Amino acid sequence: MEYSVLMTVYKDDNPEYFDKALMSMINQTKKPDEIVLVKDGPITKKLQEIIDRLDNLYPNLILQVSLPVNVGLGLALNEGIKKSKNELLARMDADDISLPTRCEKQVQEFENNPNLDIIGCPVKEFSGDATNIVGERNVPLSNKDIYKFAKKRDPFNHPTVMYRKSKVLDVGGYGDLRKNQDTDLWIKMLSNGAFCKNLSEYLVYFRFDENTYEKRKNWLNTKLLIKIRWKAFKSGFCTFYDFLIVSIAQIGIYILPTSFQKFIYSKILRR
DSSP states (O other): OOEEEEEEEOTTSOHHHHHHHHHHHHTOSSOOSEEEEEEESOOOHHHHHHHHHHHHHSTTTEEEEEESSOOOHHHHHHHHHHHOOSSEEEEOOTTOEEOTTHHHHHHHHHHHOTTOOEEEOOEEEESSSTTOEEEEEOOOOSHHHHHHHTTTSOSSOGGGOEEEHHHHHHTTSSOSOSSOHHHHHHHHHHHTTOOEEEOSSOOEEEEOOHHHHHHHSSHHHHHHHHHHHHHHHHTTSSOHHHHHHHHHHHHHHHHSOHHHHHHIIIIIITO
């Protein structure tokens, strides 16, 4: 089975990180048939130079989709999904690193199970250099555990997933949200009966630094997540108790000091 890589790039992305992320997908042991690269609004000269260099080195591999203005991750990904030619799409962010065997192992799972719709994996979190591991983000492995876990937390690490294009389009793709687009998508797909799995191997290294905490500690992030979880409750996906727990935790993260967020992530969410 062939697959496409689905990435976005934005003017504020770090060129060095972007280069490493893109190369990690080009250097997969099972090569992608296509890399759909959505430029979410005008990008910098340095970022474009990286794309042009790799486009020359690997002709007919990178499909550039240029958006005239920044529309946000969800809508940018929707444009890339529409333009992609393969049913299997491997998500990747512009600052993380995929290990070489990631996509080979994920495609193998799709070949082994025609009913599979989404597959992801846990991640190693690193700061600065990829050898500086600072944490792990584990996820449930089985379809049953994924459904249970998803009632309160995201069951997938977004930049690790490979999914079926048709199944994403069946639920309308990503929502028009500036934050937590992936949370909304997982709930929609699971509500629509998606069959899922996470591999147990750490096949993606996720870039994590002090700014990661600050990015999550804002009212927009808090408000949107509560809104998404309320919609999940109203649709019957989760209980009111599930909604209440998530809402209290999110408001706590927003109100309390960053040190509290660090404690929650390191001592509870990363166990």
